[in-house]
Amino acid sequence: MDERLARLCLAAIAEPGHPAMAAAVSEFPATEVWAGLLGGPDGPLARRARAVDPEGLRARTHACGQRFVIPGDEEWPSGLEALAGCDPVAQLSGEPLGLWVRGGGHLGEATSGAVAIVGARASTGYGDTVAAELACGLSEAGRSVVSGGAYGIDAAAHRGALAGPTPTVAVLAGGLDQPYPSGHGALFGRIAERGVLVSERSPGEHPTRVRFLARNRLIAAVTQGAVIVEAAARSGARNTLTWAAPPR
Numbered sequence: 001m002d003e004r005l006a007r008l009c010l011a012a013i014a015e016p017g018h019p020a021m022a023a024a025v026s027e028f029p030a031t032e033v034w035a036g037l038l039g040g041p042d043g044p045l046a047r048r049a050r051a052v053d054p055e056g057l058r059a060r061t062h063a064c065g066q067r068f069v070i071p072g073d074e075e076w077p078s079g080l081e082a083l084a085g086c087d088p089v090a091q092l093s094g095e096p097l098g099l100w101v102r103g104g105g106h107l108g109e110a111t112s113g114a115v116a117i118v119g120a121r122a123s124t125g126y127g128d129t130v131a132a133e134l135a136c137g138l139s140e141a142g143r144s145v146v147s148g149g150a151y152g153i154d155a156a157a158h159r160g161a162l163a164g165p166t167p168t169v170a171v172l173a174g175g176l177d178q179p180y181p182s183g184h185g186a187l188f189g190r191i192a193e194r195g196v197l198v199s200e201r202s203p204g205e206h207p208t209r210v211r212f213l214a215r216n217r218l219i220a221a222v223t224q225g226a227v228i229v230e231a232a233a234r235s236g237a238r239n240t241l242t243w244a245a246p247p248r
Helices: 003-015 019-027 028-041 046-050 054-063 077-085 106-109 125-140 153-162 181-194 209-221 236-244
Strands: 065-068 099-100 113-117 146-147 169-172 196-199 225-228
Touching: 003 019, 003 054, 003 065, 003 169, 019 028, 019 054, 028 046, 028 125, 054 065, 077 209, 099 125, 106 196, 113 125, 113 153, 113 209, 125 146, 125 153, 146 153, 153 181, 169 181, 181 196
Parallel strands: 113 146, 113 225, 146 169, 169 196
Antiparallel strands: 065 099, 099 196
């Protein structure tokens, strides 16, 4: 087993932002961490590891038209390295073990100088218009727009960016073969033509609250700035700014 396959397997069994897993892989090669789970004491992660078919997982990734990008790859966004030194937010921390990526764009290039536009799912028509116009202007200025692919402001930002020449990036909370929301299948297809879809979750995985929060830290880390167009006091979009606020 090589380092990429070991990271693929570890990312499949550990939730995004798992502090102990991130710490282990930062100290030891992923191949050693994986071997330790298979041959070590019983526990939740060890049981999940023993149930994984590594080659089957790799084949499923490729069959879904995805690639698995890891630290050190040319396509790996440099901003993600800052997550290794950040204080935990909502008990999440650490640089991702790897990312499942789909699309014709280059993830590293698409996130260089990128700006996040996020906000409420239950947005107003005015908010949608502002998000779309802002995203289109950024795209025309050569800056990629990164958002979470959700209804409301996220979708308006992606559509506005698609009207310009610069690819947009959607960071999703579930597997890329399970479009969420399901009503955005066509939108995600358009994004993937020139841009990139990204997730920390393996094919077949569905979003959860924790995965949405973990997704927000990626959006903050790969961008140079974040804009909230509309958001309620308890909106998840505010969590993105919590990650974006510390100096990097």
